[in-house]
Each structure stands twice: as structure tokens, then as C-alpha cells.
Amino acid sequence: MKHLLFAASLAALPVLGFGAASHRSVRSLPLLARLGAALAMGYVSLTATAVLLSTFGVPWSIPALALLPLAISAALWRTWRRAAPVPRRPFRPSASVAWLALAAGGLGAVHLIVALLTAAATSIDFLLFWGVKAARFAQARSIDAALLRWPYFVHAVPDYPPAVPVVQAWSVLWTGEQPWRVVPLTTALWAVAAAPLLLELLRARSVSNDDHAAAVTAFWLSALCISLARSLSGGSAEAPLLFFETLAVAALLQEPAEPVEPAGEAPSRFLPALMLAGAVLTKVEGSAALLFVAAGTLVRDVGRLGPWPAVRGTLRLVSGGIAALATWFLFQATHGLPVGFRAHGELWSLHARFLPEILRGLPRNLDAGTLGLSWLIPLTLLALAMSRASVRPLLPALSLAAGILAFLVFDYLHDDRSPSERIRWTTPRVSQPALSAVILAAGVATSRMSGRAPD
């Protein structure tokens, strides 16, 4: 019964966010892709509601947490249902490619699910803090500020964004206790839930035919499922972060080379802004990703749209993330917690003597469970494609990949002792959104070399 209630708590997330499925950029997509958008919306609105209720001292309950997200979704549905949906071509891959892509992606997902079921991929962070916060928050019926202030809780990084503990606590409210053995399975859910929406975004414009989009999606799913298992990400924040950052970048990459908006208009950015809000609420690295993706998009768009529409479009892109951060910081400020994220040492107190060790250790830990092939294959394809194509359209993805790797080097340079152990523990997990972005960039770049033009 508890497992059924746990499944019901997860199934309720896209119900809470059903309004996202009525946006004109989403409404014409197939059901599974729309479910991905609704899941993102449910996750973000549930988290924001939980933080606001905690800020104002209203105890959590299932109805109290569900009310505001449902009201927002209903309002969005009423507002958006009249707008004409973005037209889509029907998905018509060749049969052989469809079966092979399904087999490759499916086997990757099965590998991850088996690893999670057999406790071969459980995240220690889930057991030491993500899941602990969830169990305690559910017990307190609030984000427990006293616990976050407790000096013996600093191992649980109290400043970390709240979404993962909040969403896990939501499930605990349904089940009555933290289902420790089952929660890691949600890692596979995030990876699998991203795939249908990713496929639709890849085939929308940048990728020139359905076969190619299916093949890139299959590669993405198998590479990331293997990596999530190998990096012991079960139950932690890695999979939702990957979901949000991947779909944000994919939504930006699918924007047409020639603007469809009237001259001087900024593009609508509902889907990528929603995804970046989810990333920001999930992990501190989500805020770094917001900056990297925004910078790459701005540089790309200045040439494509002109400076002012590019700036306005970028502001739309970051608006959801900034609002999400503000919500979390408001809770911190009103509950006697340090506002913001705790820095890892003094910003410019760097230990340059470890740079060679870091530069050796980083690539060694980009194995991704495939002897590094998950990186080498898309990087090779990208290099071949870039020899005859412009890099500019790919900047939202490339800036994320390069930014994350540079951010990791910068972070490790703060260690005053050998960072090798920390590199070994963190690089396989934290580098995953960069791997995802490299695959997307290579997928879009190679689509131009693969033949058929879009209809």
C-alpha cells in the first residue's frame, strides 16, 4: 500500500502542473512530452508553495500544498487555451531506427533501474542529507528552520536549495514515512521522463529529421542512464538537475536560426525559463547553470535578434530562476538563516599548486561508466561538424558544458589539501549536465550533415 501511495504522490506532480501543458509551445506535443512539461511545472510550483507556506508559518498538508499549484495551473490553462498552438509535424521515423532507438534507450533505462533496485547506485548524499531533510521536514510539516540552524546539521548543507527535500517530503506526507528503498528509483523516472520532451525539442527545428532526433535521444538516454548508475546518483538531486538543465538547453537550441517574432520582439521563453527555475531550486549548481546558459544565449541572440530583443529575451529566460531564488532567500531571511549560498572558502583564495593535479584528475573522472566513450563520441562528432558550421547557434549548450567544467576547476582550486579525493567523489556526478549539453550540441550540429531538411 505504501508503494502505491508513493507512486500516487509522484503521479500527482504533473497533475499539479497541468497548466504548463496548455502553453502554445507545448500543447501540440504528444502526451508523454506534455507530461514532462507538466511534471516540471508541478515540481516548481509545489516547491515554491512549500517554501511560501513555511515562510508564513502555515503547516504543510497534502491539500494545503496542492491548492496553490492547482490554482496556478487552472489560471494558466484558462489564459493559454485560446492561443493557437505551435504547429508540429507528425513523428515519422523509419521503423528500423525507431526500434533500435527504443532498444538502446530502453536498455539504458533498464540498466539504471536494475542498479537502483539492487542498491548498486544509491547516493550516500540521499541517506545523509537529502532524504534526512525530507523525513524531518515532513515530520515538522514545514521546512524546519531550527534544524537548518542546528550546529550539528551543517553536514546537510542547510543553505542548499529546497526542491529535492520538499518533493521527497511531499511523498512522505502520502506514505507516512520515508520509503528509503524506493525513493532512489525516482532517479530513473527523471531520466526517462525527460526523453519524450527532449525528442520533440530536438526534432522541432534544429535537427533535420525524425530518425536523427530519435538516434540522438537514444544516445542521450543510454549515456546518462549509465552515468547516473555509475556516479551513484540514486535518490540525490543529480537526476532532476539533469532533467531541468537538459530540457532548458534543448528548448533554446530548437529556436530557429531566423527569428519568428516580429522585428524588435523578444522570443517567448516559457519552457526554458520554467526548466531553469527547476534547476535553480534543485541544486546550487543550478544557479551557476542559469548564468552560463543565459550568457551563451545572450551572445547567440545579439547576432540573431539584435541587442535589445536579445537582452529582453535573456531577461525572460532568467526570470523564473530569479523568482525561485528570491522565494528561497526570503525564507532564509525571515528565519534567521544566512541568506544565500555558503561559499566554499574565500572567493579568490585559490591554491594554484593543485592546478596540474586537478587538470589530470578531472578527465580521469569523466569515465561516465563507459570508459569515457559517452564524452569522446559526441566531442568527435562535434569537432567534425564544427569544421563546416557556425558555433554560434550552439552557444546555449556549449556555454553550459564549458562553464560547468571551468566551475569545477575553480571550485577544486579552493582546496588547501590535495583535491584528488573530492574530484573522485564529485566529478562523475557534477559533470553530468555538461555531458548532456555536449551531446545536445553535437546532436544539433550533426543534424545539418545528416541529410533531409526539415519539412
Place this chain on the structure above:
Amino acid sequence: MRIPSTRVWLLSALVLLAVPAVARLSHGVGEQLRLPATPLDRTSASGTRQWAFLQECRGRVPPRASLTVVAADPEAESALFMLALGLYPDHPVWPSSYFGSPVDSGSHAQYVLIFDGATPPPGLEIVAQWDGGAIGRRRRSLMP
């Protein structure tokens, strides 16, 4: 140069899958599919013992009673405290050590979970004992 990239992507996806498949084939299927007793069965031998110990203690400590964990190894003691915070969400859980350094907060706790033959603090009444652990209750006069 024209690249048949759809085929390259698909074949590459299958090649990726071969790497974990080879690793899986090197172990018995039955062993790999055995359902675990703890979430750490296949990733941490010490973590598995710690988790199993804390689960064994559940049900033997009264609801909402405060507790602490003692272990011979300070690192294990810290890890047990961190795990216990999640496994006992309706109990006040106090550390006996934190990041390997002893702290005296544990003396606040009514119940002491004694991991794997650790020396129990004085003034305890042992209420349960089994191979791998014990539970002690502080006598009221010694409570702070």
C-alpha cells in the same frame, strides 16, 4: 565531409551499453538481481552494517524518546548519527561525536544505541542486546 550521423549515433548508443553489459556479465545474474537488505548493500560494507544496526534498533526505542549512538570508531559514530537523523525522524537525535570529534550533546539522550561492541557510557541500563549491538537507557538520576 558527409557523415551518416543517424547511424553513428545509434551504433554509438549500443556501444555505450556494451561497457556496463560486460561488467554485468562478469558476475552471476542471481547475485546481481538479489534484492538488497539496505540501500548500501552494494556500495559500502561499513554503511551496510551501520544501516542494518539502526534498523535493528527501530521498534526497540519508545516513540519520540531522545537517543544517541556510540561506536568504537569516531568516524563511524558520526556517520551513524547522520543516518539516525533520517531513520528516526520523530526522535530527538543527539551526536556523541561530530565529524570524528567527540561532543557531549549525547549525554542529553535518554537512549544510547551501542554499535558493535562499543564501550557504553556509564550509568546505562542495558534494555536490549544482540550480536552487533545493544541499547541502553540512561538512569533518570544521571539525565542532565
